[in-house]
Amino acid sequence: MRIQGLTVGQSVSTLKANWFLQTASEASLYVSAKISFTPVSPRSVCNVYAYLLSATSPLHFINRIASSQTSIPDPSSYYVSEGFYERERERIFLGESLILSSIGFDVQVALPHTLALTYLQALGVPSKQLANRVLEHLNSGLLSPQLLYLTHQPNALAVAAIYLAAKEVGVKLVDGNWWEVFDVDREDLGFVVLAFGSFEGFATAEEEKWKNGKLDLRSLLERG
Amino acid sequence: MSRIMASVADLEHLANPLITAQQLYSLQDDDRDSAENGRSIRYMQAILTQAAGVLLRLPQEVVAVSLVLLQRFWVEGHGQGHTSADPRVDSWPVCVHS
Numbered sequence: 001m002r003i004q005g006l007t008v009g010q011s012v013s014t015l016k017a018n019w020f021l022q023t024a025s026e027a028s029l030y031v032s033a034k035i036s037f038t039p040v041s042p043r044s045v046c047n048v049y050a051y052l053l054s055a056t057s058p059l060h061f062i063n064r065i066a067s068s069q070t071s072i073p074d075p076s077s078y079y080v081s082e083g084f085y086e087r088e089r090e091r092i093f094l095g096e097s098l099i100l101s102s103i104g105f106d107v108q109v110a111l112p113h114t115l116a117l118t119y120l121q122a123l124g125v126p127s128k129q130l131a132n133r134v135l136e137h138l139n140s141g142l143l144s145p146q147l148l149y150l151t152h153q154p155n156a157l158a159v160a161a162i163y164l165a166a167k168e169v170g171v172k173l174v175d176g177n178w179w180e181v182f183d184v185d186r187e188d189l190g191f192v193v194l195a196f197g198s199f200e201g202f203a204t205a206e207e208e209k210w211k212n213g214k215l216d217l218r219s220l221l222e223r224g
Numbered sequence: 225m226s227r228i229m230a231s232v233a234d235l236e237h238l239a240n241p242l243i244t245a246q247q248l249y250s251l252q253d254d255d256r257d258s259a260e261n262g263r264s265i266r267y268m269q270a271i272l273t274q275a276a277g278v279l280l281r282l283p284q285e286v287v288a289v290s291l292v293l294l295q296r297f298w299v300e301g302h303g304q305g306h307t308s309a310d311p312r313v314d315s316w317p318v319c320v321h322s
Contacts, residue, residue, distance in 0.1 A: 153239055
């Protein structure tokens, strides 16, 4: 298979950091949407990524001056021509086949979100505020560098999110080791609770890196 | 027979294949060997994906699945070059510039 501009000399890790960065992101979203009730067209994906990776992107690691921007973003900076779209569409399809073959076509993912809500009802604390906090932790866990969704089963993630959220919101749960009812042992609970709790610190540290200009995703992408 | 098949299918909705400790370590080792930015890059990529999901008005479940697939992709890819009994690793395409 020939890919324009890439040579055998480049190591696999550099290849991945640059070319796959955008492609894998687009493709994984495209694939997940495809197998859901809400598929998206390649054109939509292309338009959205063109915007997010443009000079007027709202993302701080793409566009460091975004925070000081008060004017309306200039549409010409994320305009997608037909030629550009054709190339990007090919990129998405290529990315799709690479991702699928790489993960062995196993796209089944059991998520902890509904499980957590069920557990909250079982525990007799279906408060909206608590549920929101639980979901916030679960969604942050998706971004955590510890790859929690790959190292722990959804019941452990759900239980840990509930434990931590209840502490933060101030909701009292039943006494005793209630997590064992949901097949989660104390070790796993502790580990994941710690991981959820440390995420905020990690995110703040990364944001500092972007502000200081130590990491520039745009130049990384341009090199690739 | 059909009862057994049904229970196997049910389990899929409650459990995921998990990665081994070795796979996690090999990912972290590669982070150290390269520019040490692996973790930050993956984090930025995850945020990019989440933001794109919001703009595409996708339900959070879909975005969550895509982020997990992305993570699986990263881990599988880092199996390249390490001895592994996993047959999926061998299907990693080789990019050749002619």
